[in-house]
Amino acid sequence: MTSVDEQARHGGRIRDAARTQAEILDVATQEFARAGYDGARVDEIAARTRTTKRMIYYYFGGKEQLFTAVLERAYGVIREAEQQLDVEHLDPVAAIRRLAEVTFDHHEAHPDFIRLVSIENIHGAEHIAASEKLGKIGSPALDVIRRILAAGQESGLFTADVDAVDLHAMISSFCFFRVANRHTFGALFGRDLVDPAQREHYRTMLGDMVIAYLTAERAAD
Numbered sequence: 001m002t003s004v005d006e007q008a009r010h011g012g013r014i015r016d017a018a019r020t021q022a023e024i025l026d027v028a029t030q031e032f033a034r035a036g037y038d039g040a041r042v043d044e045i046a047a048r049t050r051t052t053k054r055m056i057y058y059y060f061g062g063k064e065q066l067f068t069a070v071l072e073r074a075y076g077v078i079r080e081a082e083q084q085l086d087v088e089h090l091d092p093v094a095a096i097r098r099l100a101e102v103t104f105d106h107h108e109a110h111p112d113f114i115r116l117v118s119i120e121n122i123h124g125a126e127h128i129a130a131s132e133k134l135g136k137i138g139s140p141a142l143d144v145i146r147r148i149l150a151a152g153q154e155s156g157l158f159t160a161d162v163d164a165v166d167l168h169a170m171i172s173s174f175c176f177f178r179v180a181n182r183h184t185f186g187a188l189f190g191r192d193l194v195d196p197a198q199r200e201h202y203r204t205m206l207g208d209m210v211i212a213y214l215t216a217e218r219a220a221d
Helices: 004-039 042-047 053-060 063-083 092-109 111-122 126-130 132-137 140-155 164-180 182-189 196-215
Strands: none
Touching: 004 042, 004 053, 004 063, 004 111, 042 053, 042 063, 053 063, 063 092, 063 111, 063 126, 063 132, 063 140, 092 111, 092 140, 092 164, 092 196, 111 164, 140 164, 164 182, 164 196
C-alpha cells in the first residue's frame, strides 16, 4: 500500500515536471519566435531554463518535437479564447463584431504566435500536418461563425453568400497583417499599425469592414 508521504512525493514530482515543461515551452516559444526554427538552439533554450538539454530531450524528444509542442500550445491559446466566446445572446451583427474583436485582441496580445505561424508557413506547415493534436483541435470559431451566419441569413440581415472558412480568413488576415507587417508597413508608409492611440480605430474598422461585406446590397441574379 502506498503511504500518504509517498503519494505526496509523487504528486510533487508531477507538479515539478509540469512546471519544468511549462518553463521550457515558455523559453522555447521566445527562442523559436526570435530565431526561427532553423536558427533556434536547444542549448540556448536549456541555458535559459532551470534544466538541461538532456531533460528537454527527455520531455519532448528533440528539437522538431519541441517546436511542434510550442505550436500546439500557441494554437491552444486562441482555440481556448474561441471556446469561451459567448455571443448567443447577441444579434448576428453584434455577434460577428464580437468574434472579430476576439481575434484582433488575441493576435495583438500574442506577437510570438504571429511569428511562429509565419515560420511554420516557411516550412510548409509540416509540423502542423504531422501533429495529431493540431489535426483534432480544429477551430471552435468556425462553429460559432456558422451559427451566426445562419441566423443573419435567416433574418435577412446578411446578404453575402459566404461560408465560415472564408469569413474566418477575412477576419484573420486583417489581424495577422497588422502585427506581422508592422515594421515593414511602418517603414514604407510611416504609420504604426499597432500604435496604442490607433487601436480602437483599427478594431472598429475590422468590425465595420466585415459587417459591411455581410450586409451589402447585392443585385439579384
